[in-house]
Structures are given as structure tokens and as C-alpha cells.
Amino acid sequence: MQTELSKQLGVEHAVFGFTPFPAVAAAISRAGGFGVLGAVRYTAPDDLKRDLDWIEAHIDGRPYGLDVVMPAKKVEGVTEADVEAMIPDSHRQFVRDTLAKYGVPELAEGEASGWRITGWMEQVARSQLDVAFDYPIRLLANALGSPPPDVVARAHERGVLVAALAGSARHALKHKAAGIDIVVAQGYEAGGHTGEIASMVLTPEAVDAVAPLPVLAAGGIGSGRQIAAALALGAQGVWLGSLWLTTAEADLHSPALTRKLLAAGSGDTVRSRALTGKPARQLRTEWTDAWDDPHGPGTLPMPLQGLLVADAVSRIQKYEVDPLLGTPVGQIVGRMNDVRSVQAVFDDLTRGFEQAVDHVNRIAGRSGQ
Amino acid sequence: MQTELSKQLGVEHAVFGFTPFPAVAAAISRAGGFGVLGAVRYTAPDDLKRDLDWIEAHIDGRPYGLDVVMPAKKVEGVTEADVEAMIPDSHRQFVRDTLAKYGVPELAEGEASGWRITGWMEQVARSQLDVAFDYPIRLLANALGSPPPDVVARAHERGVLVAALAGSARHALKHKAAGIDIVVAQGYEAGGHTGEIASMVLTPEAVDAVAPLPVLAAGGIGSGRQIAAALALGAQGVWLGSLWLTTAEADLHSPALTRKLLAAGSGDTVRSRALTGKPARQLRTEWTDAWDDPHGPGTLPMPLQGLLVADAVSRIQKYEVDPLLGTPVGQIVGRMNDVRSVQAVFDDLTRGFEQAVDHVNRIAGRSGQ
């Protein structure tokens, strides 16, 4: 499964894997794909350093990348306290009431939330980059907009390719104008922040809009058939996020959450603003229902919502409060039904891809070929 | 592009086309696909008879089918007047106010609405079948649920294959249990009544759920690349509805509506209950916005909503009131950018399919083949 892009990056398969877990990223690259470590949760540069060191020690010299979250709209000189002050009391009360209703215990004094606002702020993303550029990363991806020009320039100086996620052809064109190298076209069915246009329609639109820039198809991919489909749509590779969440190498810190993912069907996700204030696909839970209820207070805009619910989400996760327990995940969750190693998942993907190509060739009357 | 199903039906290409227009249905079959006439708007059996006669005279002996709408839930002994009586006055007032706001003229006395409830009722669908079974139709498709057992039996006695639309693997399994022959797996991106699961995820789920029954992929398909993708996902063919709306043979009765379709992008549709009370993808207009507005009265359940807005929709269409003018259509509308003959569209689809297969073979390292 070789495209110009996979050749350029020196990987065997044009399969890119986004993951917040260093062990998964390294395993994806070792299996012949391209692992991309999500950096948003690294608020302390030293933690990122430690995990990049770990990757370097475990990736057998294979190429890998980093994903940061630099929102397109810059918020200058605003502190976390300023944002805190913008949150209405009624919303805070709603959080307290909902947690109380389900008997969610408090965090111990000083226990940090995993979801601080800081990871979304440009200073933090920049401090992540300062760390990452000391490592031989081959790709820098950005969610939520084009990266700033100086970041693109800095990456290019070091021979690092720049990718950006896009939910529409219009976004993809903006990225192209910003000088990026790869568009990740992310469809409606994807886990995480996502738009309304489904991969079947979005992928070829993005491909045609930014040609000759390469497009990676993201959203709804979890089998070799879906990889073949994405490549038929014109993508130069695929970008998978959800599928890795139930691999043996993933570390969700919650057996209950893993069980929920394994049991969920493709109809058990929702695109909700509950997590960050922007629509993100995630497991549908009584927590997302509470926020999406027209009789509730509704969600606040980013970054207020993320800050408002940060501690609550930590508490729900830590104490595994089942009806409220969720995670970003896409519709492909319906096919994530057992825990397997990244290598086993990869073997399935590549074998399934070959079978799908055979199948299409038979239909096209090229079965002798 | 031959699958077991296309061979069984004796068509050259596994491309099924749903259309409300006899001229389009005939042209699809003449081009080597399989035309399926939508019957929902035929409230008078004689009109359907007239149009099937027309098809017979223009289809060069090629096979074709009929699509009826038999809602899964039977409404026994309920008349149109009973349903009318269930509509709150406040909703009628909202319709009047909205039409007045945009200066929509009244219909002339006795002008029939194109969207009467009757087309959705089982008696009417049955009267359509009484007509259709006198014609050599090869396929009977049903929207909104499995057809009743006696209808399936009647079709099978005549050698007519039965298809049903499904928005989830669960629906697909219900259809299989009802003895149908073909599942049309219709993704979120499709025009018309549709569920939440996108084609990329839904198609393989439905394929695996009902195997060995054949699945047709519907939703978001308008190019040969998308056909190749659908077949890679395991479908035995594709089922297209939106793409034909802007063909030369289509008869929308409204140049303004055709212009809107040609200009719309993939982000200009919405899945709204405004038309029938069940979520259906359609052009987003100020009419759908009014119904989807959280400060408005909201929509009524099927069949009330359809009855409530029937005359209003007729008036908007007849007088081409631009900001309110819409139609069911899928996200593929972004690629419907010129008026072409069905044959020209078909040539594009088949040529694009061959190119997509070449492309995937190159990536799979089978370019010599």
C-alpha cells in the first residue's frame, strides 16, 4: 500500500495513526505505518520530553510525527483566570448538580485535571513545539486550523512536513494557502472535533480542491475495506484515531471505559459540544445527554466549556462513573469489539486491504489480473 | 462493473438509480443501469399507469423497478380528516405567518398539493402495487421499513425482487428476517429520509450483518471514485438518488430550484424534520431554518408534519419563492454543478470507476496488472 506520500516518509503502508499514547504511536510505526502522538494533554514540556524519549527508544528508528492543537483564533494575553471568570454561575451549578445526581466523588486536594485549558492555548502548543523540534519528528499536524506561518517555516527548515485537519474543501484550501504539505480530510463519522460532511463526500472534494497536495482520509476507517475505499476516493493514505483506543498498547486508565468501547455500536456516538464547546464526536452518555438536553443550560463556547467541565470529566474518569463515562470516539467504535495488539490490528488492515482490492478487481472484470 | 446482483437482473452496470421521474428511470436503464421509479407522489392509480406505460414505450426492453413508501407502522382506519384534526392551531398559524413573511401567494382554488398524506398511507401504496404488478417490474423497493409479508409473497410469486432501505445494521437484519432480497444501506449523507450513520461505516456493517444477501450502498455517491469505494466496502452495487435531479431528463418544474441545486455546496444541506416529521436530508433553506429554530414551534411527528406543510410546499414551489425553495437532496449536491443527460452522467460514472480501479491497483502495487 504505497503512495507518493508513504514513499516520501519512508513507510511501508500509507496508514497514519493518531494516538495520545506513546506506546501506540511507536507500535504503529514499528508495524509499518506512521504513528502520530497527540500532544494536547502535555501541559508540562518535561512530560512530553520524557514520552518522546520513550518513543525514540522503542520505535526502531522508524519515522513518526506529533499533533498539536493550535486554535485558528489566537487568544492574546488571556489567562486561565480570565476565562474562569466568564463562566456563569448557573453553569457551574449545573455541573455540581449533575455530578451530585450520580454520586460522583470529589477529587483529592491538588489532584490535577487531565483537561486543563492550557493545552489548547498557543503558548502551550509552542512550548510543545520547542521540545518536539529537538527530536527527529517527520510530521507536524495541527487540529482546529492552519498553523501560524512562523511554525510552518520552522517545520520546513527542519524538513518536517506540516499537516492540518480539515472538515470541508474550504478549510482544506485555507490550509493550502497557509503553505501546509498534507491535508487530513476528516469526515462527520470521525472521533473528535468534526464537521458535518461525511468522508464519502468530503474525501474526493478535498482531493480535488488542493491537488496536487496529498490528502489523507480520516473518519470511519477501521478495516482494509475502508482503506481501499478511501484510496479509491483519491486519498494518498488514511488517518485513523479511534481504532487504536482498544489496542493492548493503549492506556485508557479505565477498564470500565474500555468495556464501554468494546460494547458500543456505530449508533452509540454523538456529535456534541459537551466536551470542549465545539462539536466533537464521542460516546453518547448521560453526561452528553445532559448537555444536549434542550431543557438544560446548554454548552458554553470554546474554551469556556472545556474549562468548566475539566474537573468533572476527571472525576467521572477516575471514579469510572459508568453512565457518565465517555471519550472522543468515532462511529467505527461499532467495529472495535476486542482488545488486540497494534500489530494484530495492522495485519488485519493490510490483509483486508488486499482482499478488498481483489474484490473490486473481480467486479471490474479484472479478476485474471 | 458486474456483480452477482447485476448479472441476476441482467444489467451491464451495478448502478441503481432512484428517481421520481419516468424519463430519468428509463434513461438510467437504457444507459445500462437499473432505473427505479419512485411512486410516492402517484396518489391516483391512473397516473402511475400512464407513466409506467410511458416507461414501457421508452426503455428498450431493459429491466426497471418501482419504489413505494409503506411506513412500518400501520395506521388503520385513520382518515386524512382525522389526522388534520390532530394538528395544533398554533402550528397552522406558524405556517401562515412564515408564508406571509415571505409574501408567498395562495394556490388557486382546487389546485392540488403535490405532497398529500395519502401517498404515505398503506392503502395508497397497495393501490400502486395493484397497478405495478401488471407491468414487468423486476424490483420492488420500500422506504421506511420492511414491506408486509403478503406484499413480499406477492412480489416473489411474480419473480420480482424485493429491496428495502436501511439506515443501520439492525434495520438491515429486520429486513432480512422479513424475507426481502436486497438491502439498500443508506448513509447519513444521503438525500431523503436518512439515519445518523455515514456510508463509510454503514455499508460494511450492513454487508456483514445480512450476508449472503446483497447490499446496495446509497448516500453520497456521484462519481466513479465513489462507486469504486462503495464496492470496496463490500456492496454489490450502488443506489443513487440525488445525482439525477440535475439531469436534462429530470423535470423539477422549477428553473430556480435547478439553479439552487447547481450552486449548492456539500455543506448546504440539512437533516431536518421540516418536510415529513422524520429526519430527511434536504437543501437548507429559510423554510427548514424556521422549523429547526429552537424558538419556533418545532415540527410535528409523521404524518402530521407532511400534511401540515403540504400546501405550503406546493405554494413555495409553484411561485419559486427563492429563500424557501428546497428539495430532498444529499451532500453530493456539491458535485452537481451542471445539467447533463443521464447518458453523459453514466459515461462519467463508468469511466471514473475504471480510473479509480487503476488508481487503487497502482497503490496496491498491481499496476502491471
Ligand SMILES: Cc1cc2nc3c(=O)[nH]c(=O)nc-3n(C[C@H](O)[C@H](O)[C@H](O)COP(=O)(O)O)c2cc1C
Ligand atoms: C480520543 C481521540 C482524541 C482525539 N484528539 C485529537 C487531537 O488532539 N488532535 C487532532 O488533530 N485530532 C484528534 N482526534 C481526531 C483524530 O486525529 C482523527 O482525525 C480521527 O480520530 C479520525 O477518525 P476516526 O476516529 O474515525 O478514526 C482525536 C480522536 C480521538 C478518537
Ligand SMILES: Cc1cc2nc3c(=O)[nH]c(=O)nc-3n(C[C@H](O)[C@H](O)[C@H](O)COP(=O)(O)O)c2cc1C
Ligand atoms: C428527491 C429525493 C426523493 C427521495 N424520495 C424517496 C422515496 O420516495 N423513497 C425512497 O425509498 N427513497 C427516496 N429517496 C432516497 C433515495 O432512494 C436514495 O436512497 C438516496 O437519494 C441516496 O443517496 P444520495 O441522495 O446521496 O444519492 C429520495 C431521495 C431524493 C434525493
